[in-house]
Amino acid sequence: xxxxxxxxxxxxxxxxxxxxxxxxxxxxxxxxxxxxxxxxxxxxxxxxxxxxxxxxxxxxxxxxxxxxx
Numbered sequence: 875x876x877x878x879x880x881x882x883x884x885x886x887x888x889x890x891x892x893x894x895x896x897x898x899x900x901x902x903x904x905x906x907x908x909x910x911x912x913x914x915x916x917x918x919x920x921x922x923x924x925x926x927x928x929x930x931x932x933x934x935x936x937x938x939x940x941x942x943x
Contacts, residue, residue: 881917
């Protein structure tokens with residue numbers, strides 16, 4: 875799952891040519907494939923290792939109990 879925040883994705887010349895071809899051909903299937911490969915996968919890869927689960931943090935109940943002894 876992606877973190878919801880602003881993200882920039884850069885395209886190289888091949889990506890730009892693919893995008894132009896997809897738009898020119900009005901190819902919906904290729905457009906979805908392009909989004910998955912050139913946008914979603916790049917964002918996912920850039921965020922790997924940075925996402926934190928609330929389950930990874932220390933137990934809040936134990937912290938509360940220690941503070942209130």
